[in-house]
Amino acid sequence: MNLQRKLEILADAAKYDASCASSGTELRDSRDGKGLGSTAPGMGICHSYAPDGRCISLLKVLLTNACNYDCLYCVNRASSNVPRARFTIDEVVRLTIDFYRRNYIEGLFLSSGIIRSADYTMEQVVAVARKLREEHRFRGYIHLKTIPDANDALITEAGKYADRLSINIEMPEEDSLAKLAPEKDARAIRRTMGRLRLKLDEAKEARKADATARVRAPRFAPAGQTTQMIVGADAASDQTILSTSANLYGSYRLKRVYYSAFSPIPDASRALPLSAPPLMREHRLYQADWLMRFYGFDISEIVDATNPMLPLDIDPKLAWALRHRDRFPLDINRASREELLRVPGFGTKAVDRILSARRYTSIRAADLSRLHVPRNKALPFIVLADHRQSPKALESMTLAEQLKPKAVQLGFGF
Template sequence: MDLNSKLAILADAAKYDASCASSGGVKRNSVGGRGLGSNEGMGICHSYAPDGRCISLLKILLTNFCQYDCLYCVNRASSNVPRARFTVDEVVHLTLDFYRRNCIEGLFLSSGIIRSADYTMEQVVEVARCLREDHDFRGYIHLKTIPDAAPELLQRAGRYADRLSINIELPTEQGLAALAPEKDGAAIKRSMARLRIHIEEAKAEAQETARAPAVSLPGARPRRARPKAFAAAGQSTQMIVGADGATDATILATSAQLYGGYRLKRVYYSAFSPIPDASSSLPLQAPPLLREHRLYQADWLMRFYGFEAGEIAAGSGGMLSLEMDPKLAWAVAHPERFPVDLNAAPRELLLRVPGLGVKAVDRLLLARRVRRLRADDLKRLHVPQRRVLPFVVLADHRPAATSAPLAQAVAMAKAPPVQSALF
């Protein structure tokens, strides 16, 4: 099979993995003529899909052959799909070639399991090693790691990759046992714990190195020892939404545990997509894409707005509302917490006001040091008045005692933007 045919198969096979964001990498570039590539700055070009999605990473599988038979996976052992396999040199060649054409800023590499977990992981790590050491590649590398692989292989992967990820797959142990019986939920979490330890050790070493005095030889410039990097952009994971009966409340509770227990950078949510020759254990239809979108909004509330997982999807049978975003739904369910005085409320309460983002809250806090905030000030601070005013008190504004303003805000929120399909 020629390289283009392999690329067509293995790029398409990788599209179901959503956890390939490139945020948080160590800044590296090739200024001064050393090395190849960069993961920062505006010199990196991006390719765009027909629906407008930005694609900045070469996202492929090393192979879609797999000895596992996970029911939700199109690449499972029993699936009747075209198969292909790259060599290490082919992946390296493609990455460098696409980068030189300004199509990508880095590589996202995953793989099916062939021969054994250790053998597959060795191949994945060798791609990253070859790019870094043989070609001095400075771009972004994200490796999907295999939880059953030997700990020393995971440790090697972190030396070359900016980010590592291990997919938790499903939010409950019961769902994993039913749909992916060959995968071990305990092993996945053990590997996450190992990665967390290595990442924290590398950060501690970097801090100690920064505090240590520079060492110099006679006639040379003082230099500090360079700390060993390990997956500086952290680790992430992905959960499939809608393949089992887990509610949104269960999914968010699992995410909260992963954030707290393993210091994950991101949990990605991927709406289940029906596959050919699917098992009868799987749903016949995909969940609404808006459900995936609401989970991302709820995830943002947990990470940046101080919300607990249990309070976001507390009603409606543990499911998030599809008609309004989770923050507005929480505000409607807790009218006793409103209106909020923008001139006196603490930051944590301002973050709960629908329409106020983190940056807007910070601007309001700075502005109210100078003067008492009025309704016109919201416009100057780029705050959406129509969304915010029903929930706040200002020097010249107080919501009417009737529920009309709140009903108006809810009606506005019930017309969500159209979300394009991921593929």
């Protein structure tokens, strides 16, 4: 099989893994003459976006789509009738270097099906990163998928060469994983996450001491670890999914939990749903995740046993505000940062701009556009120097309909 055909198969096979956004690593640049590649913003084919909005281009492939495991939700499962291919280590290295030199990419996202054993697969993945770094002095971004229960020495070596490591938890509940992916062990996945966290913590402490030490602290995955959950392949509610995410963030200090809407696959098992969940559900989970991580919301404020699913027609912050109208309207010239973060339409940057601006002047309605705040969404919930919302308007039962995005009112999922 020629290299182009392998690339077609193995790039397509990798498309279901969403956890490849690159962010948070150290800045490196080849212009200092010490190597090839860069983690600084650049031009190329867009594959993902960093949290600050930068477009990141990655060569995203599997080393092989052959796999010993028969996970029912995976198109690359052992029993799946799909074309199989496998790159050699040198082929992945050559593709990465060639694509970088053509300005197509800024880095590599490499995963693999399980071949022979966890250790053998991890050895092959690490060998690609080692060759790029040591033989070709590649300084671009590298994200490696970690194989659960691979040898500890291999995990350490992976962190030496990779900017980010990830291991997918796959399902929000252990029972679902046991049913849909019987060869995978939820406890083994958690053990590996725990080992990664321990090594990341050790590297962080070593960097703190590095300022006074003569020997530079060993490098270990400076962009941290991430994971991914499949949404809609089982009956787990949004409350269950977000509870699992909250536990993962707290236990393993993950940089991100990615949510990937289940996509029906050929020759699917009867244990799987016949259709994909709405993509809007995936989007709402990301919004709720953001509220927990950056806006001070507890999971019980977003979903609970009475309302275990996020509404699809409005975002979770607006849904919370409509359930707690007694906390509004809020005087934005006096409210605390924590209170402002709960106003619909106020992002973290907008709140920082408001706090900065009100030191010098009272904020008026005309100032909202200059502060990049969506007026129509925010005005019902705030008091300004020249604006006060009527209590009747805030209490109106039609307020939710008025604030819904027009596309949602028309039936589109945007």
